[in-house]
């Protein structure tokens with residue numbers, strides 16, 4: 001080993017620490033990101049701030065940096081006092097309605113979609129191709145482009161101001177069906193074969209194998225669909241006219257109309273209602289961030 | 302062309318892993334140096350520090366006469382071939398190969414000429430206008446090579462460039478890369494976990510283990526004079542037999558076996574004794590080899606079994622008659638390598 | 649269909665029944681209705697309807713009001729799409745690049761995804777409040793007397809601003825995931841091949857994001873056309889007057905409030921054609937292998 005140039009194991013030699021390059025660009029990157037984060041967060045903070053100070057002060061100065069003590073009275077008022085004369089659309093009642101819409105839509109859509117996708121992927125159907133196209137054509141046209149005839153049909157069926165009339169027409173699009181179909185197609189074929197050899201029928205296979213396998217997918221779907229359902233505006237505005245069915249998101253317009261009133265507009269209470277309208281979906285998205293992002297980016301394509 | 306010098310270069314990742322302990326090493330001008338070692342031993346980290354893709358925690362790195370610790374990868378005059386080729390999927394083969402030249406302000410004519418040259422050298426002429434996704438693994442590998450040679454850099458870096466190819470293509474590309482490097486004379490550092498690649502391609506081999514250099518040497522030195530039990534067992538297939546033994550009354554003996562030879566200078570205590578399977582002589586001598594299994598490999602055979610109560614492998618050429626069961630073997634003195642039983646270092 | 653599919657005859661039909669009946673009832677029937685009534689003129693007193701051919705469509709294209717709405721919709725959609733894509737791309741590239749705090753930035757930049765469009769409209773009314781809105785005051789400092797709901801341009805500006813704000817997170821999430829799916833080694837190869845970070849972005853990163861960007865383009869146009877209804881309706885508070893509105897809002901106004909079923913149906917069909925055209929473009933682009941494998 002004489003001709004070896006070097007193989008010292010300089011165990012603790014006086015090694016020169018590498019010069020840290022001062023990276024101006026890194027500071028710039030953070031500046032841009034902080035500006036972006038502020039842009040996103042500031043409006044909501046502004047709503048919170050406004051609801052802590054007396055309405056009369058807002059009237060004069062608008063949003064400021066002052067934090068007052070009106071938050072709890074405003075929260076109480078928003079939850080329990082009604083926005084209109086009927087007395088039936090308190091914050092709590094609207095919250096309940098939004099929950100029914102969000103959850104009902106998410107659950108309904110997922111159940112209907114999983115059933116249909118299961119039928120399409122795992123059965124020999126004579127009219128499979130036809131069913132496939134009939135279902136997936138609905139991806140092409142959103143509810144908004146057929147909003148008026150949809151309203152007329154719902155009316156003709158006597159479903160105005162009912163949960164059915166509110167939720168079922170929103171389900172008439174195949175997004176979730178499409179994703180479940182994609183997912184089922186990617187499930188290894190050996191699983192069905194093994195299940196059949198083990199004597200499992202279609203129901204058993206679905207319940208014991210397919211549903212547990214789809215858990216992540218179902219969770220991601222559920223988050224996306226809940227947010228979508230909760231945030232619906234145009235359709236509820238048309239279908240629901242009775243105060244006791246109004247959702248928070250729908251109520252926003254009433255809130256703003258309240259701000260136009262003659263006396264001191266109730267900014268505190270209105271802002272709390274607006275915050276209440278965004279809080280549940282935001283929490284769901286933040287809390288299940290990983291599933292949500294995965295679901296959105298992997299399925300929406 | 303350039304030499305590369307590492308002076309006590311060390312890498313600690315932000316998480317606290319010391320991937321490379323302070324390492325001092327010189328790669329000579331025009332040399333083909335192979336870094337070999339098991340997965341996770343720090344080969345890629347070392348290579349990526351040389352490329353400038355990882356910060357150097359401590360120590361000094363020179364390419365030629367220039368200290369490059371703080372020089373951007375694009376300014377180090379290097380080219381690198383990655384394991385997954387790292388081709389630009391949206392560019393044609395032609396644009397892939399020419400991309401580095403274009404960014405260095407080469408003229409269109411010069412780019413075209415050099416790309417054609419490289420394509421001719423690598424048999425890529427017919428594919429220049431395709432996208433990488435339309436080509437086979439071997440062809441992509443060639444594009445990656447083309448991208449490296451077209452720039453005529455001072456240093457080639459390879460990070461396991463052949464490990465995604467099938468065995469046959471791997472053998473072929475091994476020869477091609479080596480021939481190409483000979484022709485161009487460019488200093489090259491080549492990372493692999495495959496000891497066959499290391500042995501067949503290298504001018505010199507650096508064996509890494511746990512972020513530490515175990516041995517530097519020519520393939521022959523590494524094979525015949527391993528510096529430690531680690532090197533002895535990592536290099537060579539099948540690996541060197543490592544047997545436990547001891548110094549006893551001026552001689553070396555195997556545990557539960559007869560004496561081998563006189564010990565140098567009155568030592569005592571346990572040692573590890575190494576012998577390459579092909580250095581074993583069958584049918585003579587005073588050791589008893591109990592063969593369990595004969596592995597037929599065509600040109601030669603491997604005999605697996607036990608010597609005393611230790612696993613042992615012997616390598617015999619195809620003409621030798623072999624059988625299972627107990628038989629005498631000889632372990633020639635000259636072929637024995639002695640290692641410290643604790644540290645594993647060669648004595 | 650799987651090779652080892654089940655053989656039952658009626659069970660799958662049962663499974664499909666809910667989905668099929670819902671889409672027949674609430675998709676095909678209304679879509680057909682829209683198409684049909686766009687060729688009829690409904691008697692305002694409910695005494696049947698008369699076939700009028702393309703009259704409803706011609707009426708639309710002759711109407712200055714409709715054409716102005718169409719123009720506004722175009723400008724609105726393009727502005728919202730372009731601005732929210734550009735801002736989101738910038739933020740995604742930066743969020744992908746930093747080592748520290750990447751997760752916090754990601755969370756802060758994406759939560760607005762869950763905010764309902766009407767709340768964005770509500771925010772516009774506060775931010776641009778005539779008397780004390782923070783942004784009104786900001787613009788006043790530059791001599792711009794911002795009058796939301798009174799001045800056509802100012803209202804449009806506010807609508808675009810909050811619609812962009814609401815749409816940045818989706819684009820951010822997709823761009824970030826697109827960036828993260830670019831193989832690390834490809835970026836490193838570029839690092840060796842190209843010393844300019846700006847040129848690296850435009851020659852390697854940006855083209856590799858093209859499939860994501862294209863997909864987002866369609867998503868954003870669809871968002872601007874339809875999902876912004878809540879934002880716009882909240883800002884206008886049922887009372888558009890001569891303020892800017894989009895085509896979807898016009899459908900709602902004419903069909904639901906104005907009871908002009910024929911005209912509104914024709915408008916619906918126009919929107920359908922627009923959406924279908926977008927979808928076809930999308931498929932064509934996918935076919936032309938804008939996706940790299």
Ligand SMILES: Nc1ncnc2c1ncn2[C@@H]1O[C@H](COP(=O)(O)OP(=O)(O)O)[C@@H](O)[C@H]1O
Pocket residue numbers: 314315316318319320338339340341342343344345346347
């Ligand atoms: N980016 C990183 N951050 C933290 N640890 C790393 C990183 N990259 C590699 N390591 C660790 O450093 C060690 C050496 O890794 P590497 O150089 O990739 O090994 P090799 O290429 O020899 O397989 C391993 O233990 C690995 O887990």
Ligand SMILES: [Mg+2]
Pocket residue numbers: 344345346
């Ligand atoms: Mg490696």
